[in-house]
Amino acid sequence: MDRKSQSRSELKFISGKRHYLLYADKDGYPYLRPIVDELIKNNLPFELIFNVDREHDVIERLSGQKMGCYLYAAGHWNMIERLNRSAEGVGFSTEEMQLMMTSGEPKTVFCSRCHKIQQAKDSGMTCTHCGLELSVSEHYSSYHKAYLGYPV
């Protein structure tokens, strides 16, 4: 994911793309609204999907996209996690998407470099102790009571 956008309070509009794909839930849509306005103002092609389809439908829609597609999403942690996993799985790179978590439980994360434990609200974050950019994995340690954060 684009780590810089996750730590900001707004998504950044990226011009020069052939098609824009946007996902939002009720809480996330206000954060996507400026992007939608920009797309309409510039008469750019986009699809806006409210609430994430079933996983199979998400993968089908994402894998049908062409190079030049840009993915935006804003919403609950669960939706963002699913979209991130599916998008990376079909070939989206971090340069081709911005995903913002707007609600959900913060995770406890174990930094793989300094081993400090901290809270995370996004699936990507910067370690508050050593500054390493981390991707929060699904690997959970019952000993540390935290998810493993590995270097990006």
Added chain:
Amino acid sequence: MKKVIQETPRIKRFLLSPEEGFRLPAFSAGSHITTYVSGRECHYSLVSSPEDRKVYELAVLLEEGSKGGSLYWHHHIHEGDQVDISDPKNHFPLSDRAKHHIFFAAGIGITPFMAMMAQLRANSGSFELHYAARSKDQCAFYEDIVRQYPGESQFYFSKDNCRMTPEILEKQPIGTHVYFCGPEAMINQFSNAAKSNGYPEGSIHFERFAPKKPTDPKSFEVELKKSGRILNVPEDETLLDVILRAGIRAPYSCRVGECGTCELQVLKGEIDHYDSCLTEGEKREQNVMLACVSRALSSKLVLNV
């Protein structure tokens, strides 16, 4: 030198095997080696499959007007000769994130893609090749490609008025990475087309065999801050050549402005960037430059050397 094959009127293939008892270092597709012949360092892509540790294969184009490496290779290297080479280095690797790879080759630019296609075939990777040449008889590896990759390759012979165009880049599925190797104009045209089609920078890969040519090269001075030495860089030499000749042990590798090994800190002066390694932001900051290709817009640069 195990074998020499005349591949086309201007391209020869050279198969190198190690001395008795030695095994060649492993390499990844896209790698090149430096060869040391006739007092010159020449870089050539490894054409052979990375699966084969017994032979390295190169293909050398006899450059028009060559007075150096390619001329020596074509006229003075024979089977049985001993040749000194470096370990392989890779500034042009396959992306491990790509779902599909598209190779665009022009002329001798086919060489890195031969190893890439072999590696992908061995690992069941998805790829296609688009290869432009003047004609079939000037198309290196034509028979090998048709035999090994009939469903993945497309040829464009300019003698038949058949041109390779950037329209191929349109409507490619998400996860596609594109790779370009050939003349400067071809790399620029296709890279720009990829960006216009919305491809992110990380999905666009290219390898130059020659550095970008400065539009109007002028001589300039450099002051080496740590020693106080002043050197002059003539219009027909690179900064790297001048500082190496002055006995400074500056690191370098590709010599075409791609790998970043020769990066130097600039303390004062205006840099004229010709590399394809630094980001636009780094170039704007005007405090680092690649010595192998970049020059000065001001009459003098002060380097932290």
